[in-house]
Amino acid sequence: DADVTQTPRNRITKTGKRIMLECSQTKGHDRMYWYRQDPGLGLRLIYYSFDVKDINKGEISDGYSVSRQAQAKFSLSLESAIPNQTALYFCATSDWTGGTGELFFGEGSRLTVL
Amino acid sequence: QQQVKQSPQSLIVQKGGISIINCAYENTAFDYFPWYQQFPGKGPALLIAIRPDVSEKKEGRFTISFNKSAKQFSLHIMDSQPGDSATYFCAARDAGNMLTFGGGTRLMVKP
Numbered sequence: 309d310a311d312v313t314q315t316p317r318n319r320i321t322k323t324g325k326r327i328m329l330e331c332s333q334t335k336g337h338d339r340m341y342w343y344r345q346d347p348g349l350g351l352r353l354i355y356y357s358f359d360v361k362d363i364n365k366g367e368i369s370d371g372y373s374v375s376r377q378a379q380a381k382f383s384l385s386l387e388s389a390i391p392n393q394t395a396l397y398f399c400a401t402s403d404w405t406g407g408t409g410e411l412f413f414g415e416g417s418r419l420t421v422l
Numbered sequence: 423q424q425q426v427k428q429s430p431q432s433l434i435v436q437k438g439g440i441s442i443i444n445c446a447y448e449n450t451a452f453d454y455f456p457w458y459q460q461f462p463g464k465g466p467a468l469l470i471a472i473r474p475d476v477s478e479k480k481e482g483r484f485t486i487s488f489n490k491s492a493k494q495f496s497l498h499i500m501d502s503q504p505g506d507s508a509t510y511f512c513a514a515r516d517a518g519n520m521l522t523f524g525g526g527t528r529l530m531v532k533p
Contacts, residue, residue, distance in 0.1 A: 312465070348431055350511055350523040351466070398465050408454060409519050413465030 311335045312414035314399050320420045327386040329417045331399030339404060340382040341411070342366075342374060345396040354397075357382055389421040425449055426514050428524025435531050441499040443527045445512035448493065452514035456521070457486065457497050460509040469510070470497070502531045 312333045321327055331340065341356040353366030355374040363374060371393060373385045386393055396418050400411040428445045435441045445455075456471035472479045472486040472495065479486045485498040499506055512524040 345526075348525050350426075350428070350525040352523075353520070356520075400465070404519060408456070408471065409515065409521075410456070410468050411458075411466075411521065413467065415463065415465050 314414035314417045318418045329384045331382045333401045337401035337403040339402045341400040342384045343398045391421045394421045425522045426524040432528045435502045441502045443497045445524050446494045447514050454515040456513050458511040504531045507531050
């Protein structure tokens with residue numbers, strides 16, 4: 309089983325619908341992140357959490373919200389989806405205990421908003 | 423405004439050739455520069471990384487060259503193989519231990 313699991317892997321929805329992308333991890337890392345990937349724009353940080361009680365906005369948080377339900381679970385919500393939120397979304401984790409802070413990514417959730 | 427600029431956006435190389443991807447950064451406080459490799463349908467994974475106190479790091483066919491004064495670093499893939507076809511992201515870590523990624527380069531190695 310993957311260390312970082314994202315569900316759903318693919319989702320097609322309509323403008324105005326509420327969408328939740330879920331992420332769970334078995335790596336035991338405290339830090340979790342949500343990124344968005346768009347061609348030519350790389351990976352842009354939406355939200356991140358350093359522990360269950362810590363939630364921080366990233367570069368492009370407008371239109372998104374998150375919930376850290378447990379150390380292992382971090383979900384991303386789009387309250388009212390719009391077409392320009394069509395993208396590939398990645399959850400990632402890292403362990404900052406004196407190492408390099410390497411990010412471990414899930415396999416992605418492809419979201420299409422019609 | 424991207425703090426880490428990556429070029430080219432796409433690259434086609436013949437098998438056995440050298441693939442070169444370049445990145446430039448602005449924030450002199452960046453202290454760690456990793457490269458991530460992403461295969462289709464997968465998430466990015468750490469490939470190789472360098473700290474700014476060295477000018478070069480080599481791991482097998484992959485080499486990072488780092489020019490601190492120019493605020494540039496590059497990834498060289500020697501003897502490129504079709505299995506190297508992927509998207510490559512450079513990144514830079516800031517004082518808050520957060521990574522900023524470049525825009526990505528889609529590499530295709532032709533047989």
